[in-house]
Amino acid sequence: MPLTVEQRSPLPMGELSDHTRAPGLSRVEAHGSRLLLTWDDDSQAPFPLIWLRDHCACPECRHPQTRERLYLPQEAPDEAVEVEVENGNLTVHWANGHLSHFDGGWLHQRRPGSLPSDAVPKRQPWEEGFSPVRVDHGDFTAGVAGERDWLTALLRDGLVLLEKGPLADEEVSRLAERIGPLRPTNFGARFDVRSKPNPNNAAYTAIALALHTDLPNWRQPPDIQLLYCLENGAEGGESIFADGFAAAECLRQSSPEAFRLLSETPIDFRFQDENHDLAWRAPVIALDEAGNVIEVRLNNWIRDSLRLPVETIDAWYAAYRHFWQRVHAPQHRLEFTLAPGEMVAFDNRRVLHGRNAFDPNSGRRHLQGTYLDLDMCESRLRVLARQA
The missing domain is CATH 3.30.2020.30 (NE0471 N-terminal domain-like)
Structure with a gap:
């Protein structure tokens, strides 16, 4: 017995x-x-x-x-x-x-050959009609359950919303620091997204932003991005998101040669201003050893000169155009307006984001953002699972 x-x-x-x-x-x-x-x-x-x-x-x-x-x-x-x-x-x-x-x-x-159990969920591609999980700010900050639900959705779906938060400066930093240290970039550890004079990035203008991932010009782009809405009274400016992994798999099925070319051909990404010159070379779609998509680098305005052999250029542009169309297909795309007190968090190396143009003369639009490392998000979820 x-x-x-x-x-x-x-x-x-x-x-x-x-x-x-x-x-x-x-x-x-x-x-x-x-x-x-x-x-x-x-x-x-x-x-x-x-x-x-x-x-x-x-x-x-x-x-x-x-x-x-x-x-x-x-x-x-x-x-x-x-x-x-x-x-x-x-x-x-x-x-x-x-x-x-x-x-x-x-x-x-720990039997030899067995796999460890893990609180971190497997990534799930968006299906048509996908709607992101929403977690109340009060539930997130009150204890284990709300934060665990938020992290689970973020790691599984690549996108999650926090709502009913305070209109407080630096709240995005306080929330992020519950998970781990902020990931600094050349834009600082915490940044403001609003229209301003003499911008060094398209995000700091009022123009539309095509779907993209942030900082593909870095050797190690930030993993998780958090954007907290403090003001959004301007006309336009709706947030747009797309599941890059789902779009890449769709491309693999419909255009295998285009998928192969984008996953095997490194291209140049580069950001330059008076104080920085950050450049890196990598394929648009990255795969692991088993052929699974693990990263998408798509940012059209900081794509540098295309330095490919002349016999490859036409085919690469055709493949890039095919992927662009898949990314913008309705089944992979979400559009909504962030309300003041709402925060969206997403996997920057999977989920592409953008926005519609807005009229800065019709009202103020102000988001605060920061980045987190994926390792810290997974670590925090494991700790919460132990506590639960």
Whole structure:
């Protein structure tokens, strides 16, 4: 009969994530350089002795405060002279006298070849009729649930809205800092989006902004952008968004050669003003080793001179035009007006954004923005999941 959690006395393993709900061990068999472990649910897995020695969680092998590994696996491990299962957990006696204790549930979660569970959701492409999740500012700031819902939607859909927030200067910074440090760029850590004299970027004018991703001229463009609306009384200026990943997959299906060309051909992006000259070369569509789309770099006004072989230029422009049409197709596109007290957050390396032109003489339009790193958003969601 399987042991209850209390009966098997879960052991600390230098982890903050919970492992007490996993089954305990029922038996162990030694097979040369491996141990075959069997759990209360009859599942089995072999563990190499070298893996077990490397993962010992005693204070000699793992720092009790930082939880960082101290053991250095630079030499072949000593042989195990005795192994035993007690209260659902594993004890290994090593030949040099060292003793290792392993929680059975912790080992079950880490069976060789298994994938770790993660609170971070998989990205989901927008389908026709997609509507972004909306979270109240009060729910976001009140506790775990609202912030967790907001982060889950942001990481899954690439776009989420916060509403009913205060009309307070720097509120975007305060909200962002709940997640992690602001990501500075040549526009600063926090920036104001409004029409102003002598602009060094099209965003600081009243003209329409075609769909784009920010700062593709950086080696590492910002991941997450937050835009908080403080004023929006001007005529026009509706915000526009499109799912670049969904558009890229549509291009892959309809025009595979165009998709190949845009994903295999680096082009130049460049931003210049009196104080900066930031340039980088990368393809419009980036893929991982499995061929999955992981990034879109589309920003027509800071695309630099197209330095491609002459025999490739016509085909590249045709592919670029095809992708432009897919990005602007209605099934991939959203348009809405941000109200004062609303904040939109989106994945800048997936979701393209833009706006319609507005008349600065008809009223004031003022957004404040900042960037966050994707790693910090995922980290925060994992911490919230533990707290929940």
